[in-house]
Amino acid sequence: MCGIVGYVGDKESAPILVSGLKKLEYRGYDSAGVAVVGNQVLNVVRSVGKLRNLESRVGAEPPRGTIGIGHTRWATHGRPSDENAHPHTYKGVAVVHNGIIENHLVLKEQLRARGHEFSSETDSEVFAHLIHEELERGADLVEAVRRAVAQIKGTYALAVIWERDPTRIVCTKESSPMVIGLGEGQNFVASDVPALLEHTRDIIFMEEGDLAVLSSGKAEIFNRAGEVVNRPIRKISWTPMMAEKGGHKHFMHKEIWEQPRAVADTIRGRVLLSEGDVYFEGWTLTADQVRALSKVTVLACGTSWHAGLVGRAMIEKLARIPVEVDLASEFRYRDPLVDATQLVVAVSQSGETLDTLAAVREAKARGALAMGICNVMGSALTREADLSVMTNAGPEIGVASTKAFTTQLAAFYLLAVKLGRLRGTLTMQQAQEHLTHLTGIPKLLEAVLRVEPQVKRVAREFMKSQDFLFLGRGAMFPVALEGALKLKEISYIHAEGYAGGEMKHGPIALIDERMPVVVIAPREPKEPYEKILGNIEEVRARGGRVIAIIDEGDQHVKTLADWTIEVPPACALLAPLVATVPLQMLAYHVADMRGTDVDQPRNLAKSVTVE
């Protein structure tokens, strides 16, 4: 998630912009920049890497001017570099953007045909060119921005300045957050509250489609229809730390709740519904190459390994390619049978996990083609893999992976459809059906977030338990593993995930009234559902207490389990994205009630860059 700060007032803007960007550092970024207008001249300073690099450049020659915009970039299109850093400019127009322009390639082609030349690999630069074109056609800055965004498919929080109109910032939003800060003789815009709290606590949260015009003495907001609107001014009482979490108590809680947007952003621009296909930027594999694949080997650790287990079910079902899922730390030491006929898929949120990187190097040394599914553009994995499919979850601050997991599953589903179409195991119509299911998932995630009060009640009932068992079958077996990992890593309660069919092969000896058993029991597919009901009865017969994650309206399981949490049903291969959310919440609330350090659990690191 990129960071945006804008200032217009009676003070030098550059120091205010840099200071505001520093308050947004927690969001994660790979480059930063500021654009300032002084004496009707636009000055831009940008720098890849940490803000201190930008600070030293700004400090050496501070761009002068009392109006400016700044940005911290989290790369989605185009690697981290000075040229790809925002603000992007074109002939006196400067823009900063947070979001994804789905149709940027088409727009770039059209603009190039009209003589435009681009200086970056980003989608965002398109805004500067479109706005300049409208200015050339006689529009003022406000109208030029309005006409430019009308050509955009995608999401944006956008702030614009123009050297020939040096008294106004024009900003507008669609799906990406944007707030306005009101001051005396000065006004601010930002992507998030923390950037503004040192200057003002009078904050306006812009709404979808709003466009605001800020000058030193005025902040005017127009709705999508162009009518002036009076949005409520909120007096923010948050501390700066609370503000970084958007009012959530912990980053993990914020990131659980960000999942609808994170999954939507991972899907965005990649579903070609009319063609029944998937678009991945930088995809290189031909149908012949995919048809020639003998196997796919997934390499990962921890939560990412659980995602790989679900991904196996997706790829084997839709693309009919054999998939092996291996712990990266094991793969690299077992003289693996890997060769040039294989595709290796390395899954890593951070892209820096040493075990995973070492396993990828081992596989590549044996001739395999390496693909990364990763959340951090520019990380080691994205540099070493032959091609990468990025999850667009935005920075994940909490050590316990949540939105990384669900976006990895969405990426796997897109990959499974893509491989299926290239291998001919999916017709266009079948792919259209699968992709329609996938595009419906963000709405189901919105819906499942509403189970939180029920989950809190379960957490309060079982927070003192010493052991937990999680059971699932089929694509829900990895979800059981993930639920157990979430609970153990942040609450420090011993928890194990098991395939339901394995109960009779040992774990059933553990069952007694002190052992809560979480059972994930979707009604589809039918066979595993009936078997998992048997598991519930086995547990109950031995005095165990059952918490069942069930499809909404499943009255039958309600007669069997002690506690039920109802989630919206989804097709079997996508149901894991939905069923995981109550398990994330259970782990979160048990840990919070036990008073552990939810975001930074003991002994753990966000990225394990050692063996």
Ligand code: AGP
């Ligand atoms: C999951 O909640 C943990 N943070 C951990 O298991 C993590 O998934 C694992 O270390 C892999 O990290 P990566 O996805 O960044 O490679």
